[in-house]
Amino acid sequence: MSKKWLACAVATLFVSAGLAISVDASAQQRPKASAKKISAKKATVRKAPAKKAPIAKVAPVPTIKAGPVGIAIPTGANTLGAHAALYAAYAADVEALTIGSITTGRALTVSTERIARHLNSDRLALGLVAYGAAWAATQDEFVGEVRKLEARMGRDALITKLRSEIAFARSIPGGEQAALIAARAILSDAAKIQEEGDAFKQAAYDWQKYAWAKVSTADSKARNAALRTLVAPVPATATAITLSALPEASVSPQTTLARATSIQRSVRLSNQTSRDGVALPEPIRAWSPIDRMVSLAALSAIGGPVDRKEDTEALMRDPRLVSCVNSSRLNMQMCNAATKQPYERSFCLAEHPLGEIAKCMTKTVR
Numbered sequence: 001m002s003k004k005w006l007a008c009a010v011a012t013l014f015v016s017a018g019l020a021i022s023v024d025a026s027a028q029q030r031p032k033a034s035a036k037k038i039s040a041k042k043a044t045v046r047k048a049p050a051k052k053a054p055i056a057k058v059a060p061v062p063t064i065k066a067g068p069v070g071i072a073i074p075t076g077a078n079t080l081g082a083h084a085a086l087y088a089a090y091a092a093d094v095e096a097l098t099i100g101s102i103t104t105g106r107a108l109t110v111s112t113e114r115i116a117r118h119l120n121s122d123r124l125a126l127g128l129v130a131y132g133a134a135w136a137a138t139q140d141e142f143v144g145e146v147r148k149l150e151a152r153m154g155r156d157a158l159i160t161k162l163r164s165e166i167a168f169a170r171s172i173p174g175g176e177q178a179a180l181i182a183a184r185a186i187l188s189d190a191a192k193i194q195e196e197g198d199a200f201k202q203a204a205y206d207w208q209k210y211a212w213a214k215v216s217t218a219d220s221k222a223r224n225a226a227l228r229t230l231v232a233p234v235p236a237t238a239t240a241i242t243l244s245a246l247p248e249a250s251v252s253p254q255t256t257l258a259r260a261t262s263i264q265r266s267v268r269l270s271n272q273t274s275r276d277g278v279a280l281p282e283p284i285r286a287w288s289p290i291d292r293m294v295s296l297a298a299l300s301a302i303g304g305p306v307d308r309k310e311d312t313e314a315l316m317r318d319p320r321l322v323s324c325v326n327s328s329r330l331n332m333q334m335c336n337a338a339t340k341q342p343y344e345r346s347f348c349l350a351e352h353p354l355g356e357i358a359k360c361m362t363k364t365v366r
Contacts, residue, residue, distance in 0.1 A: 070313075071123060074237040079312050080130050080296060080305035081244025084266075085235035087127030088243065090118040091269045094193055094354065099203050104212055105342035109223065112336075112345055115353040117230035119329035124232070126316040128361065129289055131267065132182035133296035133316075134243055138260045139181055142174030142294075143247045146301040155302060162295045163311050167286045169295040182293040183365050184278040188270035190361035191278075197354030204346040213343040224337045239266050246300045280365060289318040289364040324360035328352050 073082045093114050102108050118124045137143065149172060150158050161168055170179050207213035242262045248255045264271065284290050296315050299305060305312045335348035 072234060074235060074240045077235070077237070077240035077244040078246075078305040079309050080133060080300065080316070081242070082235040082240040083123065083127045083313075083316060084130035084134050084243040085127070085240035086118075086123045086232070087131040088239050088267045089233050089236060090115075090124055090127070090357075091189065091193075091267045093118070094196055095269055097196055097200075099199055102203075103210075105215065105217070105345075108342050108345055108349075112349045112353075113226065113230055115349065116227055116329075116332055117232055119232075119325060119332065119353055119357075120228070120230050121232045122317070122322050122325070124357075125318065125322040125325040125360075126313070128186065128321065128364070129292050129296065129316045129318055131243070132186050132290065132293035132364070133300065134263050135185040135260075136178040136182040136293045136297035137247055137300045138256050138263075139174050139178035139297070140251045140253070140256055142172060142178040142297065143251050143301040145173040145175075146298045150302050158302065159299065159304060159308060159311055162298055163314060166291045166295055166315075169298040170284075170286075170291055172298065175294055175298075178297055179284050179290050179294050180280075182297070183280060183284055183290050184275040185270070186290075186361050186364050187278045187280075188275045189267065190358045191274070192269040193354055193361070194358035197350045197358060200346050200350035200354065204343050204350065207343040207346060213346075214341050216340045217342075218340075220337055220339060224333055227333055227336055242266050244305070246303060246305065282366075284365045288366065289321050292316065292318050321360060321364065324363065325357065328356040328360065331356060 071079075071082055071086070073079055077085075097111060097115070102111060146158075146169075153161070169175055243266055245259055245262060247259075292315050296305075296312065299308065299312060299315065329352075332348060332352035335352060336345065339345050339348060
């Protein structure tokens, strides 16, 4: 019995040892299996960037520039005169409009495109401000006081103040008179442009008596596409040079009169009599485009447009005036797209690139 019992005990001991070894082996194998799973998961994570690689190759969205590409400044001119010449080109095209010479739908389209092309950039708005500045700089007292201020403050400090505080220049002695000169020039021209717009609006009714003006056309999409691609003219060299003239080192009534006469010859929409007859119903609002014109006139008094191009162009850009001109362009395109007969296009010309621009100019004092 004792031998049998000993044999059984030994057998039990070996069985238990076998089970323990088996369990221990299983325990050692499980972590390995788990490690393989973890390794597999890690491998998946490492491969993830490879899946995202195609997304990185997508072309980036192009950025939109804040303003148009700068204009080419003719030799002998500065940026102020070159931009003023752009307004002079618009004014010349308005002056050249002749209702009596329009006897076909094609002739009306040509006249419309000739005016509308000036709206296809921000340059007309900048040109308006530059043109007003040229007139503001004909105020001799203001020019002299600006130069005295430059001697006290220093040129850089004065330019910084003119750019950062748009209404400051008008507070300089002679500044209010300079603002009045600029305002009268702008408002006088606006009245002439509005007159031309009113004439074309009346023509839209009168032309309905003629067959050519009532022919329905299906080319509105093509005409509208043409309006969008019209290129604004470049500054005329002679006009840009004339309007780039800065106040003389020693101003006098004679030299100032000579500059004023040159400006008048460059833009003939209105004359001195019509400018003198402009009455402002209320004071010029502070921080208006007129204030920018006076600031630019102050900059001109110290030669800024010659060597401070960036400061000059920053002062020319009035956001509200730019927005007003852009609205005129968009309204013109929408109006033109809705027309089917030539006489209707006359109304669009009257209302937007003429009438609406005249209203934008009128708002420069408010």
